Amino acid sequence: MMGGLFGTNTSTGLGGQQRLGLFGSTIQPQQQQQQQQQGGFQLATSTQQQQASTSSLNKMTKFNDLPENVRAVIEGIDSFVRQQVHLSEQLKRRELGVEIEKTRNEWQQCSADATAISSLLLHSSNSVSAVRNRLDQDAQDVEKATWIVEGFKNPQGPKAQQAKAVQTFPFEFFRNKTDEFEARLKNYKETIEQIQQYLSSPSSLSSSIDPLSIVPTLKSQTTSFLALASNVASLQSDLDRLKDEYRVIWRDRTGRVMDPFREREGGRDVAGVVSGLGRVEIR
Secondary structure, three states: OOOOHHHOOOOOOHHHOOOEOHHHOEOOOHHHHHHHHHHHHHHHHHHHHHHHHHHHOOOOOOHHHOOHHHHHHHHHHHHHHHHHHHHHHHHHHHOHHHHHHHHHHHHHHHHHHHHHHHHHHHHHHHHHHHHHHHHHHHHHHHHHHHHHHHHHHOOOOOHHHHHHHOOOHHHHHHHHHHHHHHHHHHHHHHHHHHHHHHHHOHHHHOOOOOHHHHHHHHHHHHHHHHHHHHHHHHHHHHHHHHHHHHHHHHHHHHOOOOOOOOOOEOOEOHHHHHHHHHOOOOO
8 A cells, every 4th residue: 555645545556455545544436535525615615605794794784785594584673673663553543541431431331231220120020029919919809809799699608608707898998999099199299299399499490401301201290190090080980880789789688778888877987887787697
């Protein structure tokens, strides 16, 4: 094996043995030598480009003169900054203070609506309870009236004793109805007086108060009065019919011709008539 210049073997020795290079390294065949030479050339070229690009950056370097990767980074930063500025302008245009005030007003409105609904539900519950109590009372009244009618129809039947127990029911029924309507009329009268006092007060003449706001109240009161008058007329008609029927039954069973509903008969008031009816026996 022969050595070349500075101990580098440049050719193949006898017997096909490889020659040793510098510091005892061996030299590959010709094809491998070419690959090594190409790889070394590419590495040197890349290193030279990086050095050239690094050395070319200075204060006077223009954007178009920058490498592709550096320009991509700068464009990404610029796009992010523009996006943040755009979001800031949108937030300024939205007027967040107005949105907060609007949300607060909506919450107050929802709270007021919830309170109104709660009051309405409570009023509805009380109305349902009142209707239920009224139905129960009406059922009891119908039952008592049935006992009286059955007792007069069949004095010897099983309803006779029950009819004696509730023989004063007609007077109690109409007295209760009278008291009920008197209370309602009193309530309406007090309401009208309050409206009149309000209209006659100096504060009602103030320009800050619109008189038209009283119109719905007056219309509601008028409607209530008309409904009450209709109910009173209907009740009076039913009362007259029941009184006529009761007079016939009472005169037939007692044999007397006097009117049991007269307020006074021979100096006696209604209580005396009721006590007199209490002594009537159903035969």
